[in-house]
Amino acid sequence: xxxxxxxxxxxxxxxxxxxxGCSKRIAYEVMERKDFPLIRVGRLKRVNxxxxxxxxxxxxxxxx
Numbered sequence: 001x002x003x004x005x006x007x008x009x010x011x012x013x014x015x016x017x018x019x020x021g022c023s024k025r026i027a028y029e030v031m032e033r034k035d036f037p038l039i040r041v042g043r044l045k046r047v048n049x050x051x052x053x054x055x056x057x058x059x060x061x062x063x064x
Contacts, residue, residue: 004053010039010046019052 007015017027028045031038035058037051047055 004049007049009049011049011052013045016047016052019056 007019011019013024013027013031016031017024020027020030022030030036031045031047035055037047037055039046039048
C-alpha cells in the first residue's frame with residue numbers, strides 16, 4: 001500500500017488521475033477548479049503533493 005510520502009513532491013495530472021482513479025482528462029478538469037492548489041509552470045500544470053492531499057481531505061462529502 002502506498003503512502004503520501006511514496007508520491008513525488010510535485011504531482012502531474014497523471015499522478016492525480018492515478019490517485020483519484022479517474023481518467024487524465026477528468027484529472028485536468030479537477031485541476032482547473034478554483035479551489036484546487038494548482039501550480040502553473042508555463043503550460044505545465046502541477047500540484048504540491050501535501051497541498052493536494054490536504055485539498056482532498058477538504059473535499060469529503062462534496063460532489064464534484
